[in-house]
Amino acid sequence: MTTSPLANPTATREMLEAFGLATKHRLGQNFLIDNHVIEHIMALAELTGSERVLEVGPGIGTLTLALVQEAARVTSIEMDAELEPVLSAHAMDHSNFRFIMGDALAVPPAAIAEAGEGEPTLLVANLPYNVAATIILQFFQTMPSLRRAVVMVQKEVADRIAAVPGTKAYGAYTVKLSLYGEVTGRFEVPPRCFMPAPHVDSAVVRIDRVDVSDVEGEGAASADAEAVARVVDAAFAQRRKTIRNSMSSNGFDKDALDAAFEACGIAPTARAEALTTEDFIALAASLTSAPCGE
Incomplete structure (x- = not known):
């Protein structure tokens, strides 16, 4: 199974300290420190070596370093300028990795395709929780090339994504996302898998693309x-x-x-x-x- 050299507490601390991030980091990222979670994400992603993967919120590159082992190309979008030196170091070590500094919701799809030497085919990411739901729907809407997403989100967002009619979590977002994709996998991620441990539960969901015309039903x-x-x-x-x-x-x-x-x-x-x-x-x-x- 594919793992990441950063998915443990010691390596994460050493990476943060090496780049002077341990004490001054301010955006409240929670770094993944459990390789079992990485393995499960990679299993759900089902990479074959030909994919162009898009990642949002790579942080210090914990998931990134697993993705570059199996994908043809990995393009990450990171908003925190303090993490640019870390990502630059990864890019020097891995020829199939590129990154874009900026707001993932504002980066044009054409710029993503240029960085990745082609349109992305998969979204695999530990998403920033405050914009996760918006990112998932917007990317499926604006990037027809995306055929699958395997994303870590807050548990409540995962519940909305996978909700069924008649339940409290079922709403406009659920229906609009279902026009583009269907949930084909999910697993829970407890707070102890992160450093520092967040105050919310997390979940990883896999969403495979569908087309409106593929949805059964009259009209x-x-x-x-x-x-x-x-x-x-x-x-x-x-x-x-x-x-x-x-x-x-x-x-x-x-x-x-x-x-x-x-x-x-x-x-x-x-x-x-x-x-x-x-x-x-x-x-x-x-x-x-x-x-x-x-």
Whole structure:
């Protein structure tokens, strides 16, 4: 199994001290110090040696040093300028590694493709928790080449990603992400696997890309992700209201809604969290004048 030379407390401390980061580091990173977690991430990623991997938030390179062993190319995006010397040292040691300093949400996909000598095919990362959910959805939306993501996130975010209809964690984000990917793996990571130990539980999820047209359900082929997302946002805008009232309060005509609900067999008195992704796709197709019924 692929491991990382930095995934232990001693090596992490030595790396931080070598670059003068032990006492002045200020962004609150929690460094992974458990090689079993690295092994499990790599197993989920299923690298074959041909992939161009994108990593966000590499820190001192703990996961990076495992990825460069198995991927054709690894491109990491790091926001903390103090970590640039560490990443530069890794880049000197590994010819298949490049990094970009900046905000991952602001770096253009073209710049990522240029650094990686091609568009990335996998996202594998211990993501910054405050922007993890946004990064995952935005990257799937803006980088069609991404076919899989294996990402560590806060447990609550993992719950939202993997939620099913009728549960508290199920919401607009769950549905919009499901238009691009489906969860195919997950494992929990306790605080003791990090230094310092965070005050939250973590989880790694694997998301494999799907296409809206691949989602089973009437109208799927004629609905596009943006149209479905508009319907989803309006439906969940006021969760305590019925789907008809929430959507009519957020830009949709009541008569058009009633016709779409009838055509798609959706009760107008239902609430958004009761609808499946297929329901939202069918509803969007009907609202854009595409047939969703027999």
